[in-house]
Amino acid sequence: MPKIKNRDTLISIALVMPSIVAVGIFVYGFILWSLRVSLSQWKGLLPDYTWVGLKNYFELFADPRFHIDIRNTVIFTVVFVGGSLVLGLFMAILLDQNLPGESFFRNIFLFPMAISFIVTGVVWRWLMNPATGSRISGFNQLFHSLGLDFLINRWHTTPTWGIAAIALAAIWQMSGYTMAMYLGGLRGISDDLREAARVDGASEWQIYRHIIFPLISPITLSAMIILGHISLKVFDLIVAIAGKQLPLDVPAIYMWQVTFDGYFFGKGAAISILLLLVVSVLVIPYIYYNLKNEADV
Amino acid sequence: MNLFQSRVPFRFQWRYLLLLPLLFMTAFYLIPMYLMIVTGFKAFDEVSLKTIWQLPSSIAFDNYIEAYAKLTPYLWNSINMVVPAAIISSILGSVNGFVLARWKFRGADVIFPLILFGMFIPYQSILIPLVEFMRSINMYGGLPGLVLAHVIYGIPITTLTFRNYYATIPKELIEAARIDGADLLKTYFYILLPLSIPSFVVVLIWQFTSAWNDFLFAVVLTNPDAWPITVALNNMAGSQIIAWNVQMAGSLLAALPTLLVYIFLGRYFLRGLMAGALKG
Structure with a gap:
């Protein structure tokens, strides 16, 4: 018997080793490689690993463009995550009321998840046409014809806050996802619990306030982390809506331009490592607690 | 009240x-x-800013024909890239998930989260080495390099989905097979693999959708003749020459494959989505 066991162990190792080695190299090896590039003065097409310490990082912290990136990322994250959570919870609660057509609505709210940020961006670029007056179009024209002229705005061409308009397109794409997460949580709450509260005379609002919201708060945290790390990485959607322009710059676009258009590899790598650090702060505890909970169950 | x-x-x-x-x-x-x-569906002279919300006065397929003619090579690039990428990463995920769910070796508690982390990283942080590496093995610019990237960076999510699924299969079933003399591989091929068809559907759909919709890897790793549809569409939309009606027709063509998958296999799509939030 022990013989068979050893053979099984060998087979197991042989089966997973290729993947472990691949992830080891392509994720961890490449991250270390990027880190090394970020500490070098490499600019131009030929690699140059001359050590410059944290110079690239210090330059970034003093770089006005990077400050715009941070501001834009904060605005985008707050609008996108906040909007998706509010809308997702709202839709999930409505869908949890046993109304007719529930699966129809659910499917409609989720379908944007199936298409690419590029397609979303190409269509939303047209919807968010900033022209006014005789060239009015898109949403602005719709608002005008509905008598909602106060809603007419310049969308992503608004100074400073333009990035929030991009976040609207992202909310359109991803709020169905938060809806699905919340709905899963609401479905997991037993009807007995609600019934017991009703028998005790609780109003429907009190049931949500004191029983259901506390029970689904872990979902809010999960959704914040998942959406938050997506918003830190946002790239395709902005490129498709507005191209690469300074007022709508984010770290991912800056990294792309400085590296692949400008050949400042050291600086590009430094941006990417900073991005990785921020994402890690969100994601590592998340993975840890998820797996720990799983082990406890 | x-x-x-x-x-x-x-x-x-x-x-x-x-x-x-x-x-x-x-x-x-x-x-x-x-x-x-x-x-x-609108003819060119109907695509004015003023009438964008109105229905077309007659249905014209010209835009689809024009968009299709422009985008066909890129649609094929996408198909040729997505199919092998989805299949290979699903097989790898199944094998890994099987081993990691069944075999509690020392260090498994460390290896699994380390693999999982790979699905959350901003890919910018591996982009420069990836390009250098692809250049050095002569896979830069074409579809095989893009397939390789999707396969490897797909390992975390496919492994996770299969591991979570295999962990739900009763131990008794596996032990019964072992008592009957089946070794590890036979247990996998004859017991677990047939049971995991639904998981394969989930993972295949997930990988198909994410590779089809990917832009970042494609734009960095491929030359124009190997561009998948997302890059070609973005380029088409960025040029001032191509009219809106053709762009919209092109967008629909680019979105159609994943939309059809969603319409017909939405249940499986949703399960993949939830796995992406670690909720297997």
């Missing part, structure tokens, strides 16, 4: 008022699709 209270008479009628916000939300989600489809 409380709309929800169960003892209110005609409660079912009041409750239906909640359909109003749902219908409003439906409009919000469908408006971009409406515009995309309607504009794609």
Whole structure:
């Protein structure tokens, strides 16, 4: 018997080793490689690993463009995550009321998840046409014809806050996802619990306030982390809506331009490592607690 | 009066008022699709800014024909890239998931989270080495390099989905097979693999959708003749020469494969989505 066991162990190792080695190299090896590039003065097409310490990082912290990136990322994250959570919870609660057509609505709210940020961006670029007056179009024209002229705005061409308009397109794409997460949580709450509260005379609002919201708060945290790390990485959607322009710059676009258009590899790598650090702060505890909970169950 | 209270008479009628916000939300989600489809069918002289919300006066397929002619090579690039990428990463995920779910070796508790982390990283942080590496092994610029990237960076999510699924299969089933003399590989091929067809569907759909919709790897790793549809569409939309109606037709063509998968296999798509939040 022990013989068979050893053979099984060998087979197991042989089966997973290729993947472990691949992830080891392509994720961890490449991250270390990027880190090394970020500490070098490499600019131009030929690699140059001359050590410059944290110079690239210090330059970034003093770089006005990077400050715009941070501001834009904060605005985008707050609008996108906040909007998706509010809308997702709202839709999930409505869908949890046993109304007719529930699966129809659910499917409609989720379908944007199936298409690419590029397609979303190409269509939303047209919807968010900033022209006014005789060239009015898109949403602005719709608002005008509905008598909602106060809603007419310049969308992503608004100074400073333009990035929030991009976040609207992202909310359109991803709020169905938060809806699905919340709905899963609401479905997991037993009807007995609600019934017991009703028998005790609780109003429907009190049931949500004191029983259901506390029970689904872990979902809010999960959704914040998942959406938050997506918003830190946002790239395709902005490129498709507005191209690469300074007022709508984010770290991912800056990294792309400085590296692949400008050949400042050291600086590009430094941006990417900073991005990785921020994402890690969100994601590592998340993975840890998820797996720990799983082990406890 | 409380709309929800169960003892209110005609409660079912009041409750239906909640359909109003749902219908409003439906409009919000469908408006971009409406515009995309309607504009794609409009003739060029109808695509003025003023009439964008109106239905076309006649249905014209010219835009689809033009967009299709322009985008066909890129659609094929996408298909040729997505199919092998989805299949290979699903097989790897199944094998890994099987081993990691069944075999508690020392260090498994460390290896699994380390693999998982790979699905959350911003890919910018591996992009420069990836390009250098692909150049050094002569896989830069073409589809094989892009397939390789999707396969490897797909390992975390495919492994996770299969591991979570295999962990739900009763131990007794596996032990019974072992008592009957099946070794590890036979247990996998004859017991677990047939049971995991639904998981394969979930993972294949997930990988198909994410590789089809990917832009970042494609734009960095491929030359124009190997561009997948996302890069080609973005380029087409960025040029001033191509009219809106053709762009919208092109958008629909680019979105159609994943939309069809969603329409016909939405249940499996949703399971993949939830796995992506680690909730297997």
